[in-house]
Amino acid sequence: MSVPTFHPSHSAVTSRLRSAGCVFAEDEAQLLIAAAHAPEELDRMVDQRVSGLPLEHLLGWAEFCGRHLAVEPGVFVPRRRTEYLVQEAARIARPDAVVVDLCCGSGAVGTAVAAAVGGVELHAADVDPAAVRCAARNVGPEGGEVHEGDLYSALPVSLRGRVDVLVANAPYVPTDAIGMMPPEARLHEPLVALDGGPDGLDVQRRIAGEAPLWLAPGGHLLIETSVRQAPSTAALFELAGLSAEVVHSDEFDATVVLGKLQQSHRK
Structure with missing residues (x-):
């Protein structure tokens, strides 16, 4: 039995993020696509990002000093x-x-x-x-x-x-x-x-x-x-x-x- 392959459109996600004012829309799109396991999950994550939720809260981590550090919703994101x-x-x-x-x-x-x-x-x-x-x-x-x-x-x-x-x-x-x-x-x-x-x-x-x-x-x-x-x-x-x-x-x-x-x- 074959498993359906999830092939999201990077350009479509980038377009949505860019329209919402995300400066690094292409990079963010790649990260969100990599983190999502199904189309529904990706749609939800993109909707949340467009609404203003920090990318790091969606991914569950922030890159800081070359490391991926856990960052949970409601916690300050290191700059x-x-x-x-x-x-x-x-x-x-x-x-x-x-x-x-x-x-x-x-x-x-x-x-x-x-x-x-x-x-x-x-x-x-x-x-x-x-x-x-x-x-x-x-x-x-x-x-x-x-x-x-x-x-x-x-x-x-x-x-x-x-x-x-x-x-x-x-x-x-x-x-x-x-x-x-x-x-x-x-x-x-x-x-x-x-x-x-x-x-x-x-x-x-x-x-x-x-x-x-x-x-x-x-x-x-x-x-x-x-x-x-x-x-x-x-x-x-x-x-x-x-x-x-x-x-x-x-x-x-x-x-x-x-x-x-x-x-x-x-x-």
């Missing part, structure tokens, strides 16, 4: 620009370092740093239960642990004063600017992963302020931010007693503030 945060953290971290990924979302940053460096003690934390479940799928294979809770309150007390590299892609979109974000982010990603408060710095402010309690002597804090907000983010670092250096990548169109704890500034 390519955040690969620069990973690059800078991996440059600093050493094997056996204690690495913490705060506001971890899918755990993409911590997972990528651990994979790049090797041998680190990895911890990731997020306040969103859906993100924590998703992060466990990515962090676990790297030997890491995921914790649920609000910033540092999620972490084991045993990490105080031991963290060598603390990375955070914390929400930094000002509340009033949320409405101007693309619908696929604004409507399908958790608000807690986007909204940084009135000036976009509320979460960064809390992270920087408590960082000296958790960093080891000479430990580093790295936070992704925007070009416009970078001076303010750097000022938060300095207020907490950390050095502050703003670094930028034209390749990734990304900005990171990098701080270091000096022994004399331990709280």
Whole structure:
């Protein structure tokens, strides 16, 4: 008995996606066709993509730092620009370092740093239960642990004063600017992963302020931010007693503030 062969039209799917405003319609069409097992499933996936559902939520994974990382519906999708945060953290971290990924979302940053460096003690934390479940799928294979809770309150007390590299892609979109974000982010990603408060710095402010309690002597804090907000983010670092250096990548169109704890500034 022969099994019917599924031969979808790449051009038809591409056309639908392009009409909906998908910039990379041809690439997305190929990915959706490869993921679908039947015409009905493909139609459903294309309909959802056209309605604005992130491609990564449909596929169940996002490509980040050359890896396919699990991403579930309702979880923040890691952006390519955040690969620069990973690059800078991996440059600093050493094997056996204690690495913490705060506001971890899918755990993409911590997972990528651990994979790049090797041998680190990895911890990731997020306040969103859906993100924590998703992060466990990515962090676990790297030997890491995921914790649920609000910033540092999620972490084991045993990490105080031991963290060598603390990375955070914390929400930094000002509340009033949320409405101007693309619908696929604004409507399908958790608000807690986007909204940084009135000036976009509320979460960064809390992270920087408590960082000296958790960093080891000479430990580093790295936070992704925007070009416009970078001076303010750097000022938060300095207020907490950390050095502050703003670094930028034209390749990734990304900005990171990098701080270091000096022994004399331990709280």
